[in-house]
Amino acid sequence: MRPVIDIRNVHRIFESEAGCAHILHNVSLAVDPGEFVAITGPSGSGKSTLMNILGCLDKPTAGDYYLQGLNVAELDDDELTEVRALSIGFVFQSFNLLPRLSVIENVMLPLSYTNVPRSQREMRAVHALQAVTLPVDHWDHRISELSGGQMQRVAIARALVNDPPIILADEPTGNLDSATGALVMETFHKLQERGKTVVLITHDPGIAAEADRAVTIRDGRIHDGAYITHVPYTLHGAVSSLPAIDVPSTPSKGAKA
Ligand SMILES: Nc1ncnc2c1ncn2[C@@H]1O[C@H](COP(=O)(O)OP(=O)(O)OP(=O)(O)O)[C@@H](O)[C@H]1O
Ligand SMILES: [Mg+2]
DSSP states (O other): OOOOOEEEEEEEEEEEEEEEEEEEEEEEEEEOOTEEEEEEOOSSSHHHHHHHHHHHHOOOSSSEETTEEEEGGGOHHHHHHHHHHHHHEETTTTTOOTTTHHHHHHHHGGGSSSSOOOHHHHHHHHHHHHHHHHGGGGGSSBGGGGGGGHHHHHHHHHTTTTSSSSEEESSSSSOOOOOHHHHHHHHHHHHHTOOOOOEESSSSSHTTTTTTTEEEEEETTTEEEEEOOOOOOOOHHHHSSSSOOOOOOOOOOOOOO
């Protein structure tokens, strides 16, 4: 089976007047279609930097990225925009919602980069909002009128509206209470059941244990993921009783050949 995400020996170096910051070091990671992978690691270790590369929002300084078999380095800006619109749903760590627009207008935004007819856009947004169980009476509210957990669910709905095969989520439960976090995780499990590939960043070992596999980044270097046999989950209470992930302490070249 060909991986849907395949990065090989990726480095990311940020250059500024202050000097060079080498943030990702020789990172390799392959994710199979339909797999649910968690990425964990301390604050500042490079998780969002890696996620931005996986989401084609940034390019590696060195190394290769094959997305659904396409060499991302060979795509021009228009092709990258198309790949992002059709293949990837991105849930940002800081939501990136537009505060002046309503909930439903925010969810419809990614469709403006596609040829989905106007008549279908609202219907798709409605389905996405139903999937994340945001109450209907909030759909016309402005983003600034929502709670953090509600904003998070709108951000996930926006990532789902194009029905992309790949969902990338950066700390989607980071600002939520545990019950709302469990609801959000339920959404990701359902997406996996529908055949989506999910890559999710989290600080929380309990959340990481719900994935098929957890990969740890420390100081911009990836550690082999501990494979966990399928762990059953339930909406409430199960997360804290899951076994902790056994993370190897020695760095290695990559998560998966
Ligand atoms: N555009 C940039 N220019 C320079 N340095 C950057 C840039 N983006 C990120 N960094 C640095 O890269 C390092 C990793 O940042 P990143 O956002 O990837 O961390 P993270 O693992 O997502 O952390 P957190 O868990 O706090 O979200 C940090 O030291 C950050 O300051
Ligand atoms: Mg981050």
